[in-house]
Amino acid sequence: MLDDFPQKLRREAQLWRDEGLISSSQYEDLAERYRFKNLEAAARDRFVVIVVSIGSILLCLGVITFVAANWQTWSREVKFILMMSLFLSTSITGFSTWNQAKSGNNEKNKQQQSKRILGEALLILSAFILGANIVLMAQAFNINGSMTELFFAWGFGVLAMAYSLSLSSLGFMAIILIQIGYWMGRGDLSFSPGDLNWVRLLVRHMPLLSWLLFVPLAYFCRSRWIFALAALVFAGTLQLNLNPLPLLNYSNMAPWVASFAFALPPALFWSYDDLLFPTVNYRLFQPLARNLGLIFFGLVFYALSFRWQWVAPTLNSFLPNSTDNLFMSLPVIDLGVLSGLAVLQWLSLLRLRNNPPRREVIFTLAVVMTFLAFIIITPFWHLAITRIDELGSFIFNVLLAFLASGLIREGLKLNNRSTFWGGMLLLTLQIISRVLEYDTDLLFRSLVFILCGSGLISAGLWFERRVPVRSNS
Numbered sequence: 001m002l003d004d005f006p007q008k009l010r011r012e013a014q015l016w017r018d019e020g021l022i023s024s025s026q027y028e029d030l031a032e033r034y035r036f037k038n039l040e041a042a043a044r045d046r047f048v049v050i051v052v053s054i055g056s057i058l059l060c061l062g063v064i065t066f067v068a069a070n071w072q073t074w075s076r077e078v079k080f081i082l083m084m085s086l087f088l089s090t091s092i093t094g095f096s097t098w099n100q101a102k103s104g105n106n107e108k109n110k111q112q113q114s115k116r117i118l119g120e121a122l123l124i125l126s127a128f129i130l131g132a133n134i135v136l137m138a139q140a141f142n143i144n145g146s147m148t149e150l151f152f153a154w155g156f157g158v159l160a161m162a163y164s165l166s167l168s169s170l171g172f173m174a175i176i177l178i179q180i181g182y183w184m185g186r187g188d189l190s191f192s193p194g195d196l197n198w199v200r201l202l203v204r205h206m207p208l209l210s211w212l213l214f215v216p217l218a219y220f221c222r223s224r225w226i227f228a229l230a231a232l233v234f235a236g237t238l239q240l241n242l243n244p245l246p247l248l249n250y251s252n253m254a255p256w257v258a259s260f261a262f263a264l265p266p267a268l269f270w271s272y273d274d275l276l277f278p279t280v281n282y283r284l285f286q287p288l289a290r291n292l293g294l295i296f297f298g299l300v301f302y303a304l305s306f307r308w309q310w311v312a313p314t315l316n317s318f319l320p321n322s323t324d325n326l327f328m329s330l331p332v333i334d335l336g337v338l339s340g341l342a343v344l345q346w347l348s349l350l351r352l353r354n355n356p357p358r359r360e361v362i363f364t365l366a367v368v369m370t371f372l373a374f375i376i377i378t379p380f381w382h383l384a385i386t387r388i389d390e391l392g393s394f395i396f397n398v399l400l401a402f403l404a405s406g407l408i409r410e411g412l413k414l415n416n417r418s419t420f421w422g423g424m425l426l427l428t429l430q431i432i433s434r435v436l437e438y439d440t441d442l443l444f445r446s447l448v449f450i451l452c453g454s455g456l457i458s459a460g461l462w463f464e465r466r467v468p469v470r471s472n473s
């Protein structure tokens with residue numbers, strides 16, 4: 001968005017000077033302070049950027065049209081040279097423009113920002129050209145491949161660019177492309193389970209790869225958004241690959257699978273420490289990781305609070321003699337590596353220090369470890385020893401209510417809106433879900449909705465009144 005304040009101020013200052021409200025010396029002071037003399041140069045630079053952008057778009061359209069008209073008549077060598085030249089020229093131009101803006105001084109901030117945006121846009125364009133190169137080269141050299149292989153190859157190519165340039169935009173693009181390849185390749189796992197190739201290996205081990213590849217990328221780019229997206233991809237692909245729900249509806253699922261699926265993400269998130277990386281000396285993502293751990297605790301407790309998750313009819317019991325099928329269908333390597341990483345993080349977290357931890361820290365650690373113990377033991381007991389049915393639903397309803405009340409109490413203590421409202425919404429969602437889950441009367445449901453709505457309004461108004469207003473002075 002263009003900033004019109006200097007332009008308006010210059011016009012108003014000229015009017016004030018002409019009307020005698022300010023003297024010429026005061027006008028000169030305003031002109032010096034707000035750099036009125038540079039406004040014309042800035043406007044000229046913006047106009048040049050717009051003209052160059054429109055011209056570049058038209059030039060690209062002309063080149064694309066020319067290539068499309070002569071593509072069939074050119075040889076493979078000409079096609080290869082042309083496409084690689086387009087990719088390299090766009091990448092080099094984008095990198096040089098972006099690097100100049102990055103290493104420039106702060107005297108012309110708007111010019112540097114325009115150059116940075118233009119250079120980053122060219123780099124993103126080169127990433128798209130990379131995908132087009134992969135497709136066109138595969139056609140030119142008669143390389144047969146699926147769309148899954150295309151998106152994986154494209155995504156890892158953009159990922160290499162993101163690592164080399166430390167660009168958040170390229171990191172987002174790489175993660176999205178790899179996830180498109182993952183979703184397209186998930187359907188292949190159910191066919192020919194013994195036929196392994198690199199695509200199926202990537203799909204099967206995506207939880208481990210996402211943690212090992214995307215989390216370090218967040219440090220290269222210093223982006224909390226990439227870290228949050230990496231954590232989301234890790235937790236989501238782990239649940240999809242293990243497929244633990246409903247607990248009693250799969251024939252050859254080991255009894256420990258659900259425990260690993262539900263416990264690994266919050267265990268990794270809560271115990272995460274940036275200082276475990278040898279080259280990192282600051283805690284950039286630890287608060288975000290703990291917030292993600294609380295969110296995952298809430299999701300797990302809410303998912304397991306439903307009665308039908310525990311009383312669904314089982315098809316067959318776990319087959320202990322199907323070891324080969326187990327290792328072929330489950331990412332056992334991922335579980336082993338990630339579990340070892342979680343153990344190392346918790347040992348580092350629980351390591352004794354010179355200063356004894358505060359009582360609040362000890363209580364929080366005890367609560368989190370209790371949550372993890374229930375997540376690990378309860379599903380395993382239900383699947384391996386004896387069914388607990390309604391008791392399992394009751395346990396996780398209690399845990400969900402305890403988590404919600406804890407968030408509300410912490411939000412009130414710290415005057416934190418997000419924590420307070422997270423607990424309120426979680427508690428309201430639990431009450432509404434239980435009312436809708438069981439066969440209750442419509443009048444009772446209406447009463448519950450009215451009470452929940454009025455309770456939220458009253459709690460919100462009361463909380464906002466007690467939060468102190470911060471002055472801007």
